[in-house]
Amino acid sequence: MTAARAFARSERGVFTLPGMLDRIEAFALRHRDVLLVLWAGLLVQMVAPYGGFLSGDPLLYAAVAKSTLTSGDWLSPSLGGVPYFNKPPLFLWWTAGVFQVLGAGMFAARVAGTVPGLLLLALVHHHARRTVGDRMALVAALVLATTRAFGRNSGVPRLESSLTLCLLAAVLCVELGARRRALLPLFWAAVGIGLLVKGPAGLWPIGIVALTSVLRRTWFPWNCGRFWIGLPILPLLATVWLLPAWLRHGDAFVQAYFVDDLEATALGTDFAVNPFTEYGSTLLRDWLPWFPFALHGAWLACGRVRRGDGDAAWPLAWIAVVVATLLPMGVAYPRYLFPLLPATSLLAAESIVVLRPAVATWRVHRGVFALCAAASAFLLFGPLDLHTGDPPSIATFAPVLRAHDAASPVLYVGDHVPRRIIAAAVFHSDLEVRPISVAEVRARLVAGEPRVIALSPRTRWTGPDDTVARRLARCEHEDLVEITLRAAPASPSSLSPPTPR
Secondary structure, eight states: OOHHHHHHHHHTTSSSHHHHHHHHHHHHHHTHHHHHHHHHHHHHHHTSSOTTSOOHHHHHHHHHHHHHHHHOOOSSOEETTEEOOSSOSHHHHHHHHHHHHHOSSHHHHHHHHHHHHHHHHHHHHHHHHHHTOHHHHHHHHHHHHHOHHHHHHHSSSOHHHHHHHHHHHHHHHHHHHTTOGGGTTHHHHHHHHHHHHHGGGGGHHHHHHHHHHHHHTOOTTTTOHHHHHTTTHHHHHHHHHHHHHHHHHTHHHHIIIIIIIHHHHHHOSSOOOOHHHHHHHHHHHHSTTTHHHHHHHHHHHHHHHHTTOGGGHHHHHHHHHHHHHHTTSSOOOGGGGGGGHHHHHHHHHHHHHHHOTTOOHHHHHHHHHHHHHHHHHHHHHSSOOSSOOOOHHHHHTHHHHHHSOTTSOEEEEESSOOHHHHHHHHHTSOEEEEEOOHHHHHHHHHTTOSOOEEEOTTTOOOOOHHHHHHHHTTOTTOEEEEEEESSSOOOHHHHSOOOOO
């Protein structure tokens, strides 16, 4: 654009402040539905009951990302000096990148989990709007945003929201590729990215598209040449992580990922549960009040498929493939059902619109806007504190960590050192953790080094040097981890157990 044209446009008010405000207002009016949905989803993610701290898998992923950022070795994410192979690295890289921009803390960790969830909401609304209209799109996105399972799993760094985003993007590449064939090769790129997020679960779109073709009685997209052009992208993305990890770590990587993680998850070698009982209770607890509407919507979709309506095929195929994969597994976590949310949200929206055909979009707009405004005002000015409490692992050992000398090591003694203890020390308390052998501890005790404090998860045992020496005589096969403070010890207030609310 030349200077003369820019000046002419500024004279017409495009680049002036009133002109910019008019354009912002026009954009907000044009995209008011998706903005309203994102607002509601963000509020749900903010008030999800996490107690103000990370724990479990979100804490583990945040600690690995922080350790990766500290070490600078992005090809081999690690935790406590030990390489972390249990999950593919893409989400860990994303979290570490967010930490590099915003700093490694609670806010950045929740941003890393929130962004994929909001993108999933926008993608569900966008696709529904193109296929079934504005009203059902708004209802489907609001159903997704207000499902308890969405708030519990997308407000913290978990893999499920990113995986589901990749699954939906892959399926939509095929759905939209019927008219725009250039999108078909991107299917394999989305599958490869999902593979880098959560391993074999990223391959679900292949089964979903295959079953959708069967239900529609068509060979598309398998008979389309452009679809197969992108196939080399899948192994290329897979080797980005698998090949360097195998070359650097060899059998240790194969044992940790393919045996310890995948085999234990698929076969339930660690512990076995009844998936019907676990998933049934999850649906009744975390998916109400929309679960009955989703069942009714699935019944309506089955009728449409029998009448030859192919648009209703892919949500049914999505649910069938995911459920058929989860039921035979030996473990059943509630979060494993999260990838069902896009399909069930669309089915629930169809049911709601059929049962209440007179529902007006403007009434939904006003009602959701009023609720979001009230919730926002309460969060800003109300007494609710979203960032209180300490992780249970830190609160348990707070008196010991607070009392010990910064120059002395703290040993965690146990048959198996829980990763949540290491992750809590790395992420929440900025402690440095490294593995240490029993022989090294004995040598340091003989040399008269400063007092050693040991922590035991079973007996909460602590003791001076002589007690540590006697204890070490009976723990030849136990794991030990040395925890040292990087700087000054944390203040007592930050390490004290949380006050009951």
